[in-house]
Amino acid sequence: MQLLDNEILKARAVVIDGNATARSVMTAQLRALGLQEVRQLARVQDARLLLEREPHDIVLCEMDFEGAPMSGPELLDELRREQLLPASTAFLLVTANASYARVAEAAQSSADGCLVKPCSSAVLAERLAEVRRRKRELAPLYEAMRSGDAAQAAAQAEQRFTARRSYWRYAAKVATELWLRAGQPERARAVCEAVLAEGPQSWARLGIGRVHLAKGELAAARRQLEASVAQDGGDADAHELLARTLIELGDFEAALQEMRTASALTPGCLLRRQHRGALAFYLGARDEATQELRQAMAMGRKSRLLAPSSLLLLALLEHDARELRGFAALAEQVAGMAAADAGSARLRRMDGLLRLLAAAQARRDEEALQAARALASQSEESGFDLEAAVVTLAAWVRLPAPVVDAAERAAVVRGLALRHTVSKATTETLVGAANGDAQAIELVREAHAEIGRIAEQALGASLKGHADAAVRTLLEQGEKTRNAKLIEMSQTLSRRHAEHLDNAAAHLQRAQALQERFCAAITQLAGIGRAARAPGGVALRA
Template sequence: MAHHSLIKPRFGAQSRALVADSYQTARSVLAAQLRALGVDHVTQCGRAGEVRQHMAARSYDVLVCEHSLSDGTQGQDLIDELRRSGHLGLGTVVLMLSSLASYQVVAQVAESALDGFVIKPYAVGDLEDRVLRAFARKESLKDILQALDEQRYGDSLALCEQRFRARGPHWTSAARLGAELAIRQGQMALASAMFEAVIADNAVPWAKLGIARVLEAGDRKAEALSTVEGLLASEPSYADAYDVMGRIHAEQGQFGAAIHAYRQAVKITPHSVARAQKFGILCHYAGEADEATAALEHAIAVGSASPHFDHQTLLLLSVCRYRSSDLDGLQACRAHLDTALDNPAIDGLRRERLQRMQALAVGFERLLGGDTPGASASAADVARALMAPPFDAEAATNLLALVSAAAAAGGALPQAAGWVREAGLRFCVSKHATELLVRACDGMPAFADLLRTAHAEISEATRQALSEGLAGRHRQAAETLVGWAERTLNTKLLEVAEATLTRYQGRIAGAEELQARCVALAERNGRALRQRLLAEAGGETPPGGVWLP
């Protein structure tokens, strides 16, 4: 009764809960239990589509979701989607139910930072206890969560730090949120202090991984890897730690080590769509053909119906099918892309990206069917947009794969060398990026040479401009960088130009004009567009972290 008296005032007369469970009986029992705890209105549904409709129509105090719904939707995927769409705020209590208590299920839920996880069958007291604790924490962090929902990130971080310094109620939860905000705002010392304090209070894995992420963000990769390795020695099944390890290895070009890390993460959480896709894509670019095919097939099997499914998975599997001369498999991939394009919800730049992938898949299909001129025409259609803002490194890699395959098959592509050079000058921003483009040119060493030459030209232009700056000719250095960036649309050159203008602004005559050219260039090369798309994506959940809008 004491518990009820605490819960009922929090719910109030207009309180609402949404129950998503595949079984009618289970839904009814759960709804009755929530009403007994003081919830005024309880809505029941059994499919992901119904959940989306209800959450889009109104807000709820509580969402209780089954781990795996009967329509194949994973509860965690659905929750992530609702958060990104803005239909599930941080103030809503989110509980997950499961009849499975396997480590894989528990690990996936634990790293998702939900408000509670209940194993079926459960006692009423267990449910009440989870709800009570969740509401107590939400109420305690109400000002912080409200600031986050309103995207007042500075205010939210200040409130988190205040709670953390005072060791106030639920300060570890405030520190977890605050550390994520601090990382995003570049306040690494504060993030590290918060993580270290949580470790000292209670050595939870996410705090140890947070330290590794701070080190990684500070470009202290070796220390970050050492920290992750130490964490995995005591927590060998912590999938998020393998994510960070794999990312660091991949960024350093250590593909074998990266593949091993992601392979472990997929084994621990085989239903994670994002991990399955990362693993398959990495195997593909690392040249591990058999493992790439199997991994990409797995990603499609577990994730093709998920809103988080990335259709790049289908295109890369198309490349694998082409290289193994599997025409039926290639046609199946293209059919998947055709079906995706029939979805009216995919519009704008997403549709343009998907159409580009479909055109390339058709090109591989034509090539394998002996229609080399048709494949060359498909490549030419995509290459027309090579210097357009939405065209990115992913698109360039995909295009180079088809161009190289067509050229190796004897296709008449007189413009191929020009396309490769344009792609290299635009997207060879680092040695690592260059080698990824090179790997797409399988069987065409001449194209690989063109890409490496383009990277050398970009590096030399950067070196010369920096030398001008060191010699005190700052205006000339900035003009050189901006001019090269305008000709190539290379993001590295743009960023070095911006850094030069920022550092020597007071010594550069007409710096405002050069800065205006940089702003215009950010639109032309697609950087501003990518930033807007990321902002519209609705937030992210970093490894070991929590979702932030």
């Protein structure tokens, strides 16, 4: 036995192939190279669950699985996008189809290499040795990434790219991602532009779009991403990133169309199916939402990528359709998640909503009403974010009319709306959560208009030389409504007109206190998480 390298005895490998003979041959080849631990899997679904839970050093994965919901490249792309595959893992795709198109597809994926079956032991050893050599060469960069200092690691990656040292193209991707994470989008733009100057690269085009998003330049991001989609209509990442941009702009219908395209291009992608289902839910496309979320459940029942929010939305759809058996199964699953993570206020809230609806189904009206009031009482808490408002609104619009006083319900809905209508996107999210209830939708839109009027009048007053009065109004209304837009605007005007204010320091201190108390980060819009990972980004888990 000739060892592949000095560290191979400690390595863990997995072979994923639907053909038992191919699995056995590749497993024997790996063992002959010195690997002691080699697992075999026939189904791509099982591979996803294994790789989500346990890191492996080497993965050999077939490209095509007959009858499976996803391919090998799709499995790899999803694991990398969601930061579930360490950068140090050597992931090679394997195919029996030696056509130019098939090998080119593998080369364009994020795999470390491609092997054509049948593959000799010598070829396998050569490819693995090269991949592991590259991993070792980039070890200092991985170590810098693990340190947590994104700017330092970005500078190191950019230096490798600029000097055109080995693996400089990969270093350019890493530098772009890290500069964005370090809050320095212009440095990321510079890297992307340098790459594009040498030739077209889809990831660099998307990188420019992500730079615009990071700077809040939504219109520019939309133009950039629409141009990317026009250049390459088959780039699922471009469609998804455009969908996310359109969500931020509050154009949910256009976003759903782009997410449909992204999902159709990658039918095995569990997250995109969930995102499509969530957007359909918030647009009232109930049949589509139910179909996509049920399919996501079937694909990823045990997967870490199956989001609790997807279970909640599907449970609401089952409740509204009077599919009580399906609702009960989902409610039980959410209850189990809440019990397993007792410290999660988010899961407790979701569980509370579904228990409330179960009580309403059983005509335990007083129990349902008290549960709805308990949800509403949390709206004063600092961590009561947009998702919490959606859960609370979903409860109140589903209470049977005879159960709750109309004035009480209107007061709850108006309070939620005044706090959370900070943009068109958050407003449309609340509208979508209102379950088609005309009165609730009207209250949400009225609150949005009211917040807009307050902000506009304050800005007008500051421009006319009445900055102190404008800031005081924003602080008073911000405290009354708990609206982040008004609170943050008071901070902006306090800094801009500090020399004209009676006590700028006191205004800023009060605004800071209000921000800490009421301005919870928006982690989701239209049921889609605003995670650090962005389509088109490179996985940085080292």
